[in-house]
Amino acid sequence: MNTIGLIAFALVGSAKAIREEFDLFGITVVGLAMAFAGGMTRDLLVSRVPLALQSPIEISLGLLGVGLAIALSAILPSPDTHPIALVSDAIGLAAFATTGAIVATDANVSAVGVVAIATINAVGGGAVADILLDRSPFILFDDFYASCAVLGGSAYWVGMSVGAAGSTAAVVCAVVTVGTRVAAVTYGWNLPTMQKLGLIRN
Amino acid sequence: MNTIGLIAFALVGSAKAIREEFDLFGITVVGLAMAFAGGMTRDLLVSRVPLALQSPIEISLGLLGVGLAIALSAILPSPDTHPIALVSDAIGLAAFATTGAIVATDANVSAVGVVAIATINAVGGGAVADILLDRSPFILFDDFYASCAVLGGSAYWVGMSVGAAGSTAAVVCAVVTVGTRVAAVTYGWNLPTMQKLGLIRN
Amino acid sequence: MNTIGLIAFALVGSAKAIREEFDLFGITVVGLAMAFAGGMTRDLLVSRVPLALQSPIEISLGLLGVGLAIALSAILPSPDTHPIALVSDAIGLAAFATTGAIVATDANVSAVGVVAIATINAVGGGAVADILLDRSPFILFDDFYASCAVLGGSAYWVGMSVGAAGSTAAVVCAVVTVGTRVAAVTYGWNLPTMQKLGLIRN
DSSP, rough: HHHHHHHHHHHHHHHHHHTTTOOHHHHHHHHHHHHHHHHHHHHHTTTTOGGGTTTTHHHHHHHHHHHHHEEEEEEEEOOOOOHHHHHHHHHHHHHHHHHHHHHHHHOOOOOHHHHHHHHHHHHHHHHHHHHHTTTTTTGGGGSOOHHHHHHHHHHHHHHHHTTTOHHHHHHHHHHHHHHHHHHHHTTTOOBBBBTTTTOOOO | HHHHHHHHHHHHHHHHHHHTOOBBBHHHHHHHHHHHHHHHHHHTTOOOOOOGGTHHHHHHHHHHHHHHHHHHHHSSOOOGGGHHHHHHHHHHHHHHHHHHHHHHTTTTOOOOHHHHHHHHHHHHHHHHHHTTTTOOGGTTTSSOOOHHHHHHHHHHHHHHHTTOOHHHHHHHHHHHHHHHHHHHHTOOOOOOOOOEEEEEEO | OOHHHHHHHHHHHHHHHHHHOOBBBHHHHHHHHHHHHHHHHHHHTTOOOOGGGTHHHHHHHHHHHHHHHHHHHHHOOOOGGGGHHHHHHHHHHHHHHHHHHHHHTTTTOOOHHHHHHHHHHHHHHHHHHHHHHHOOOOOGGGSOOOHHHHHHHHHHHHHHTTTTTTHHHHHHHHHHHHHHHHHHHHTTOOBBBBBTTOOOOO
């Protein structure tokens, strides 16, 4: 799952950079940032040297995603919105949320800390990519995306609290994340803004 | 003071996100980023796991500020510019600058490092919130805000250098920060740009 | 070389902030961010307290660059595009890429990690400065700039792999970085975008 996630995230990031007419260096950096910035932020928060910098295999998977984005963009108009990319992205979201929850639990942070690190691991890369593209991170105002990681991380913490084995909690986290994400795409879920709730006059 | 600061900062961040029509996840993230990103950056710089991720109480205070922003925004047009919010914000600025100065001194950084970490602790959260909202951090071109933390941090360092007790230096830091901030709001202080100094033709 | 780099980077960052009409605090912060954010990110990635916060000399050099930008901007329209600034900037790029490669090698990261940290050390400050100015980092879509650090970092790693002494590899890294950068400025090199390669219809 982690493998699929790294490739899918790098592909999505690079495809965005291609649309913004970034050069080859920019396409590579945005793709790698999307794939690795979440995990690196997680590692910084728990004070360890980022795994991505030590493992040539992880970086190679990210570069494979970048290459795929370049190759596919010559064929398809938006390779990152193809159903296969969307499903791979949902799998990556789940893989990264689960990894984040496990690492956070090992680092002895609070319940909210577990959910926060799972979410940062899952969506931090996309947020950094959007900032590099000079936009607000889309997760903050659109779509039902980061919320899936919040739900998955919460499920992991609930699982651990009721005494489930770590591997069981991990499976529950992954299933909740990918399940809510696929449902969100299928049914077009969105979190409301205060304006949509009718609570505020503009 | 720290309690007031966390609530006030989260409230101000969330109120900004509400005005930008972010969804409920975005409102929560920008509020928490405003309250915690400064302290977390401080902890990263001195290589320790961020306190905010370990203490459920701190996060709860941040979430209380987010909730207050949501509740108040249904009643007031701009809860973050209400005099009570402005004073609470000044108290938070002082609390965070003081905490930053103390942590930095414990970490044995240089004099400039103490002032830098005090300032980052105090205004880093606001800068991250502005970047999430896709703007330049307002502290860089407007208002007399970060400068209060710079003065407070400098006062702390001067206090420690002349042999004052840590607690005395902390009080001096807090008083200088909140005092200059209240004066700045009252009298409308601003730092000049080079253009206003008449040194540059546009 | 590091001395020249710190002064040159701070000067370039501050000159950009002056053009954006940031106030004196903003001019100082953007200048220092340009000079130090790359090295501080490097230190965070390898889990050590940033050197810049411990050494008063380094900060003083950064502040000297800020002061130079303020003084020169009253005389010249764009002090950061003067040939002397461009050459100093190329020297700084090489110094920072070399330092990054050395620190990364000491931290036992992978080959890609060495190149990544050398590049982040060299261009991370400029990227942070651009984000503070609310733009996409220019290195991602324009100029042949970060690529020089990538080539320099790669040269360092190749040097170490074939058994060269660390000092030899460092010299090779610096020469490759500064040489390709001077050539890029002289001949107007650019990396292509996918659009320029004719691979994509807009």
